[in-house]
Amino acid sequence: MDPKEQKEDRSNLMAGFIPYGRQDISEEDIQAVLDVLSSDWLTQGPAVPRFEQSVARYCGVEYGLAMNSATSALHVACISLGLKKGDWLWTSPNTFVASANCGLYCDAQVDFVDIDPRTYNMSVSALEKKLIVAEQQGKLPKIVIPVHFAGQPCEMKSIRTLADHYGFKIIEDASHAIGGEYLGEPIGNCRYSDITIFSFHPVKIITTAEGGMALINNIELASKMDLLRSHGITRDPAQMTHEADGAWYYQQIALGYNYRMTDLQAALGASQMNRLDEFVSKRHAIARRYDELLADLPVTTPWQHPDSYSGMHLYPIRLKLSQLKITHREVFDALRAQSIGVNLHYIPVHMQPYYQSQGFKQGDFPEAESYYSEAISLPMYPGLTTDLQDQVLNVLREALQV
Structure with missing residues (x-):
């Protein structure tokens, strides 16, 4: 079968198919991407900070850091909170594997907390019971990742109370939840967590094709995550070990990753935020x-x-x-x-x-x-x-x- 016939066959297969989720792309979205294609910047340009500021303003949080996926954002969040070998990360078993894998990427150990039978989110009572036992065993988690399954937020106020008592950090996996609210405030404001993560995969509520974002109120955390998403490289003289050799100069001061979002993706995301x-x-x-x-x-x-x-x-x-x-x-x-x-x-x-x-x-x-x-x-x-x-x-x- 030649490529044209294969394309026609796929089209016939999809005719009448109702997917479980899909993107909603408008003419305005398309134009936003075309505008970037016609500009001088396809990546590391002005569209990314505009998108970050749009999401941060919407959520009422200080900083937004766009990345190439929510998985990347989860990974960088764990590193920035100091997760390492010998530490524990707990999350919900009712989630995509990325919510747990981010702990393994840091060489930490992963465990799970069972779900509430009504919300399908992490059960606060199960979390509390598990924490009591973990404290006795000397195995308290360094990080807990509640997952806002299907878009419904976890009981974050109660989880925050437990975090304050037992000393763990909180990353909200809000991949399903942008545009939602908890106790009358936007999900993503980090009132009850250290970091919140959104996903912008095409089946999610808004899309950048692939992409994610971390929301943070702490400038030190935000700076650390910003560094790690781009190879650990800085051009900021204040962060360098000595005076720059010239205008071309940069330094790698940490082991980072290529987790950046492109301007094409960010332009689509900023346009989607309008709806x-x-x-x-x-x-x-x-x-x-x-x-x-x-x-x-x-x-x-x-x-x-x-x-x-x-x-x-x-x-x-x-x-x-x-x-x-x-x-x-x-x-x-x-x-x-x-x-x-x-x-x-x-x-x-x-x-x-x-x-x-x-x-x-x-x-x-x-x-x-x-x-x-x-x-x-x-x-x-x-x-x-x-x-x-x-x-x-x-x-x-x-x-x-x-």
């Missing part, structure tokens, strides 16, 4: 309609904590399998067979082969495992029309055989 509130509002309207249409089906719809206003990245349902004559996998496969691009967020990290090789096993975090055995993420994105949503529901109803 952030609109995107989140549309997601909430879709969620409310799902709640109504699913009320008579044997599924559990997402519960929203009264302290939160979710970014509503995902709409995960749980099948009431005891009321069904069909398995979890059969429901999932039936939806996919009818071009409904459902997904499952997430396979518990501790059940991944790599982590099982580190000693984790099935049964370690039963709430996360129970959720995984019943969960399906339905399509959720601003462009999901009522007709498409009806199509999803009709196929789901048929798949459930009720």
